[in-house]
Amino acid sequence: MSIFINNDTKLVVQGITGRDGSFHTSQMMEYGTQVVAGVTPGKGGQTFEGPDGTMVPIFNGMDEAVAQTGANTSVVYVPPAFAANAILEAVDSGVSLVVAITEGVPVLDMARAHAFARDKCVRILGPNCPGLLSPGQSKVGILPAQIVTEGPIGVVSRSGTLTYEAVFQLTSVGLGQTTCVGIGGDPLIGTNFIDCLEAFEADPETSAVVMIGEIGGTDEQEAAEFVKAKMSKPVVGFIAGQTAPPGRQMGHAGAIISGSAGTAEEKMKAFEDNGIAVAQRPADIVGLIQDALG
Amino acid sequence: MDIHEYQAKERFALEGIPVPPGQIATTPDQAEAIATEYGCAVMVKAQVHSGGRGKAGGVKYCNDAGEAREHASNILGMDINGLTVEKVLVTPAEEIETEAYVGVLIDRKHQAATFMVSPDGGMDIEEVAASTPDRIRKLSVDPRYGLMPHQALWLANFLYDDPALIKQASKVVAQLYDSFVNSGASMTEINPLITTPEGEVKAIDAKMSIDGNELFRRPDVAEMRDLSAEPASETKAREAGLSYVKLEGSVGCCVNGAGLAMATMDLVKYYGGEPANFLDIGGSSNPDKVVSALEIITSDPNVKVILFNIFGGITRCDDVATGIVEATRRIDIKPPIVIRLTGTNEELGLQILEEAGFSAYTSMDDVVEKAVELAKG
Secondary structure, three states, X not given: OOOOOOOOOEEEEEOOOOHHHHHHHHHHHHHOOEEEEEEOOOOOOOEEEOOOOOEEEEEOOHHHHHHHHOXXXXXXXXXXXXXXXXXXXXXXXXXXXXXXXXXXXXXXXXXXXXXXXXXXXXXXXXXXXXXEEEOOOEEEEOOOHHHOOEEEXXXXXXXXXXXXXXXXXXXXXXXXXXXXXXXXXXXXXXXXXXXXXHHHHHOOOOOEEEEEEEOOOOHHHHHHHHHHHHOOOOEEEEEEOOOOOOOOOOOOOOXXXXXXXXXXXXXXXXXXXXXXXXXXXXXXXXXXXXXHHO | OEEOXXXXXXXXXXXXXXXXXXXXXOOHHHHHHHHHHHOOOEEEEEOOOOOOOOOOOXXXXXXXXXXXXXXXXXHOOOEEOOEEXXXXXXXXXXXXXXXXXXXEEEEOOOOEEEEEEEOOOOOOHHHHHHHOHHHOEEEEOOOOOOOOHHHHHHHHHOOOOOHHHHHXXXXXXXHHXXXXXXXXXXXXXXXXXXXXXXXXXXXXXXXXXXXXXXXXHOHHHHOOOOHHHOOHHHHHHHHOOOEEEEOOOOEEEEEOOHHHHHHHHHHHHHOOOOEOEEEEOXXXXXXXXXXXXXXXXXXXXXXXXXXXXXXXXXXXXHHHHHHHHHHHHHOOOOOOEEEXXXXXXXXXXXXXHHHXXXXXXXXXXXXXXXXXXXXXX
């Protein structure tokens, strides 16, 4: 099992003809993801050739792509200026999950897109996220496939490479993953920690969860309360940004301590107060997971 | 991106928010001339991207032009929370009857622009929220409808009892929302929003931060960036497409990915060192980016050692290693470099680095310990 994506995921790639879109489409197809369509306005009727010679049809719009291929998920590699429109179009097309990889989407555009998605009951992951990967089943986004393996650990994180770091360490000691989810580094993201924790709790194959947070906002604090109230499975946490100065954006648009709120310290305390084992260093994550699994 | 008070007031004025006139001075002479022109008592206000200007002595009341000159000469060049004051705003002093607070920020939980208003203005709103939360009224604006007139009125009703003031304030609230949206802001506040003895509502202070992702479509706002208000190294990093924040320590950090970069800084501290910077070099193996990163890091005289921490995911370790080797050949670097490389094709990557004479590591802890040791000399 897995969360959000699996063997039945049929993917449309928005921005399939762009540099990032085409590169990652090949990578996803190589991993075995069913990429059933691409969308680039003005390039409808063309095809994208996958690494094994599979031809993926390209459409001008999401509506047509979904109607003709039965796609249920989309991934967005469209540049920031057009990304919000691409997300809105995807939400309106009938897919149930929209994974927005693009970094740099204006926050107010996303406020509108998230409101629209809530109305339509469509899940958005991201933006500014690496996507997600269910080992052995499907990969949607840019997570490196070489570092994952099938197993019982759920991984959810706001960061990209820090997630890879944790996943790589888990894999190297033989602890595989059900699904690795990057929820994104922006202030307004669609799927949050709680959504992922809830799904991991419900997934029978997942036996423990690694949650990697960072400074900014209160998503981790709310997730910690959720863990205490609603989860039976053990959760190990890590927070990046203990040395980040207040008021400065640390790479991710959402990684900023505003006033005195959103510090690593308060998040780590919330974890500890709610029964989440806190890794002081990334290297401690594996040991804590092993302890939790007994 | 932060903008100055006088710039935020320009944004406010575009929407019709009543703000007092004002002019910028960079010398005491100019401040005196502006005050003479107004011919009344003025305020001289430091223009820096920092709160607490008043407490730091950067905001002064001046009875006449002579005093304006004197205060301006004290304030210009003053250090406020590590920032040097390069310019002051000279503005007619207003008579203040009451002070309120009106702010808008992006609320992550409600995923919307959210108002906070309080009749207790003129102080830090975080303090008001902590000590007297019932003195704050909040409203999240549905982005599909915008701020509706009855909502603006509901917020204004919380500030005043006098219908004439409520009417003016509800207009200001609506205009502030427009200013927020049309500026592509992530935060804005009027603190204080005053009433005068004549019964006028005015914004006598203004603060605004812009969402960096908006700048591509708002050239008029992008032009407001004050390069003198940030270290030259940060300007250079932005132009090179790197995410960089200068800090005070001695371990220069060069990392791919924002989360890993923060975790690396934290680990430097864990092992007893201090990071010199946050730097996210991104996912590519492009030697040009590495060259820019190294130039930026080494422009900081505090840097005693350069620490690379790279996770090779989609970009393979051997490509990253080749990029680092090529970059270090192109420029002369004095501080020692230690490199940690892990992920896809790490053996190949390490081999390339070792052949080029670098000490390379696969463990993040080992490389950070080594860097801290070298930094301590």
